[in-house]
Amino acid sequence: MNRGLTDYWRAFRSFSSGARLYLWHTMLGSVAWSMVTLLLNLYLYSLGYRQDFMGLVNALPAAVTMALGLPVGGLADRYGYRAFLLAGSTLTAVSGIGVALAAAPGAILAWAALSGMGGTLTWVIGTPYLASQSDEANRMELLSVNFALMTAAGFAGSLLAGQIPQRVAAVLATDPMATGPLRAGMLAAGLLSTLAVVPLLRLPPEPWGAKGRARALSSLAGAGWLPDRQEAGLFARILVPAALIGFGAGVMVTFFQIFFRLRFGLEPGQIGVIFAFTSVFNAVASLVTPLLARRMGKVRTVVATQLASIPFLLLLTFSYDLRWATVAYYARSALMNMGGPVSMAFALELVAPHRRATLSSLEAMLGSLGRGGLGPLVSGLLQVRGGFEPAFTLTTLCYVAATALYWWFFKDAERPQGLTTAMASTSKAAPRGKAATSTVERAGAGSEKNSA
Template identity: 30%
Template sequence: MLKHLKNREDGLSRSNFMSRFGQVMATYADRLAAFHPNARLYLVSAVISGASMGVFRFLFNFYVLSLGYDQELLGNLVTATSFTALLMALPMGYVADFLGRKASLIGGASLSCVSVLMMVLFPSTPVFVAMNVVLGFAQSLAGVTMGPFLMENSGEKERTYLFSFASGFQTGSQFVGNWIGGYLPTWLGIAQGVSPTSTSAYGASLMVIAAGAGMAAVPMLFMRTPRLNKEQRSFFAPIAFFRQKPALLGKLILPMLVTSIGAGLIMPFMNIFFRQVHHQPDSVIGTLFAWGSLAMGLGLLVAPPLADRWGKIKFVVITQGLSIPFLVMLGFSPWFSLAAVAYYFRLALMNMNGPVYQTYVLEKVGPSARATVASLVSMANNFGWAFSPTLSGWIQVNYGFGPTYLGTIILYTVSIFLYWSFFLRRSPELKPEQNVTFLKVEHPIK
């Protein structure tokens, strides 16, 4: 009798699980069907740029090291890119409104292509610095445009899904990019009759990547987007929002700022960490990064239904909190296998909430202030990357990776506390801005 009851309970449990799973998948299908044609073109572009820039980020450090430079220069180059993006974020918000979303996105992709190409054709410290500044312009222009563009080409029901898919597709495509990046210098080195770790092999690989970065602009040529009207392009409209809600703006931005300072200490150097600390070759590191990108992409795709269930801010706090133990394992494990597993979990957990929180932030403002608020978000994300890599490069040369990981762990913990303190401790999540309106687009939402 007891066995019969247990089997019946197990059957009901499986039935409930399948029913709930079916409901989740049905919701997912409904949200995907609602994506606007412009949004779908952007997703295609995100896949191409994600794969291309994933290979670039993986190989560029090795390319610079092969020329005889060290980590201090690498840190300074990351700082040049991020500091430029930081300084130009607010001006680029207005530029993005003036040019329009389509032209801004195409401009960002084109500048990225040019910067990579120039660093390969004219490899020297001044060119590296100058082109990383150009790359900062490109990242700033594309970064402040993406959020408002996705807001304007989505409705409330599918918005969180679209933001997560945009990041998920771009990140997931890095699975292919990082895998190719681990082998591309070997393939091109064999074709040239040189070592896979030679400057020639790395340079040829980056030339291929420059072409791929340029291809990311092609799908965006087919977008049909309206220009913002005069009121929405007003220079003073964002200032009015800041004057009305300065405390809210500070709470929305500060946790991201603290997180970026911690991320800048270790993330630009992950490939060097696995080479120097765990003594792994390029092909192994490339494969590791590829699977890491896939894990992160999958995390981004499962984020929307979880955010719907728990609430956006609670989802951010839970996932970032769970990432901390894996960050400790990654930084201090003496075994490569354990560090690799920790890398996957930390990467997925820490990054899967980014689009969710960006959606949450942009829901608090109207169209006239979105690009500028997106600029502030970009500034917060780039602030740590503008300063931390230079400090981290110096620390690594003199003391190794241990202090940088410890600093990141502390800063991530502070960031989680700020999210909880600002949005969960005393009151439920803030309601979306009541006066939000959406720009009309030329195509009906399908």
Template identity: 30%
Template structure:
């Protein structure tokens, strides 16, 4: 009861701008989950091949990879609220255009431009949350943003899974037709523009800064940070995870549909349940850290455990067993994500956190820029099993690198902290 009251009291301290931002997060979470669930089906139903599907799925990540740092600088220059408005409007408009453009080259260009907008929106979120919070409620704000986005995705998948059937009956068209999927995605895009309203209303706290100093500082920190070996130790595990995930995770809907003939409404329910499992995992993660007194140990333990369920997902002859593997794999792997991010931020100076975070984000994006395209090519020739084995192997390399780089480092750092803690002899 005390914890609940304390949490509620912290929420009440949020300014109106923070609450409006969280409202936009909920709306955007619902829309994005619907897009992820049906865009692959829509592209294939229109007659495009899987290699093109892989290419178009790579475009947003390529945009973030090539222009991520520049977009961050743009956000610094124009402010977080304008950057989020422009980014969200641009990405939503690009999503809508993809539903009507049929020329392949134009589709790829629009997907790339939409990726630029999406990157600008998400790059601006964390700095904005830092501005509208204080040290007492900041952790809760970041957690709510993550949790509400996940739960909104669960709700979105649950309702979106029923929508092809609704439009199929209403328009007298097959539920798995391009027209049915197009209508579902169009509804999601139209609703997506409503996320702009709270962003437009909210006010960004103004803190006068010297823009020339910011720019010089950014470049100086970037040069300094990339020369440090420790930075690349932090980056490598995320780079490997990003590529391993990129060749399988975007195609989970196709895998269940083609391998087990799972219907869209069941897929929606499964993806919603997965989001709930991830939410539960995010709550359990910090408790495991308290129990083992180690972030790295928990990260390695949960990620390694997820490999078992990844293989269950890949080679199960039964849909129900594959679904269990999918749920537990997602929960265990994603449980480690915020813990590793926290470890990274704790072990770099405050002035370097933004630079290191952008490098880690770009390393993840690098995998997603090329992974989906390569995956599409492999699926055509060999199916899904080789992709799952490749993902498991790359994940294992990431887990081993995390353990080798940071296990002893963390133990030594914890020991040093104990030695200097007041009251201990």
């Protein structure tokens, strides 16, 4: 443990100024995002909308990501990340305030689409930016700290999201589940999203310049926008398990606040406390994961933690006792997400550096299609017709299949012969002397948006 803390301290001291500013953005933005995660469906429910409309609202940003994700990744690989991050964060803040003020279905959907534009820019670019600000010696620690900040900031966000409606309701002498108190919480989240833009304004200029940009464009001229056949095989092995996890998460994770409200009758403040402590457990788990990965290997760490979450997922699905459901919720969330930074680092090291944003964009597109698109739509329909059990059971099947495929694809990737194969598959994409090395969340792009 002492060695692990020493490694973290040494890595933290080596983080660049750009990485540290991005971590501030992560912390502020994650507080806001956690508030929206808890309040959005409750807010829509207070306006009289059912789960099927909630699924549509959660699905629309995914459609935008599907349309824009690949072009954004390709442009960012060529022209740098800073401007894309700044534009995406600004759009996210504006759309958050817009949703909070909207009530008509058309207006809500329009703001949700704008949110998808902002999310596409930040989700796709965030992870490649951190990769560009790190090296193999400190990349896993940087990604783990970033993920831990996301989840730890969720503690504050969940508490705020639960307490603001309670306090506003007390002042207005109304129900905390009424539209007014919930709207106040959504507006507070929008203001915090605005603050999250400030650190990005101070990001140092990227080392492009006229000569640097010319060299980059020259080196990419023969690579094309899309991966070649050999790269495509590697991309498929990375993306298929991630897509299954994203779909399974969309079926279940998007509806947790409604689950606790309808099954156990909890108020926003009580749901906020549950969500807050989940963030603490997730943060601690994500910091422990690199220590496990150095002992067990990255692939085995991801597979073991995801499989260990399945019994708790089933307990959560079929339990009608709040105590057991809460314990299962904590354990499932921590175990399922703790391998995220490890698998993210693994994927980024397998692909050539000039393909990182492309991979991130493809993963964001597939993750958004599942987590924010098809998953919520399918789940909403299943819940309206059969309750939570069939929906959450579908999630279990997706997670088991994804974990089995991940093991099948990468079980030998950290052995010498597996490493040789992985490097050979990327040798054409990487410049001479810079082939990716295999040293291993899911959900590459913006893991806070793609947590399982």
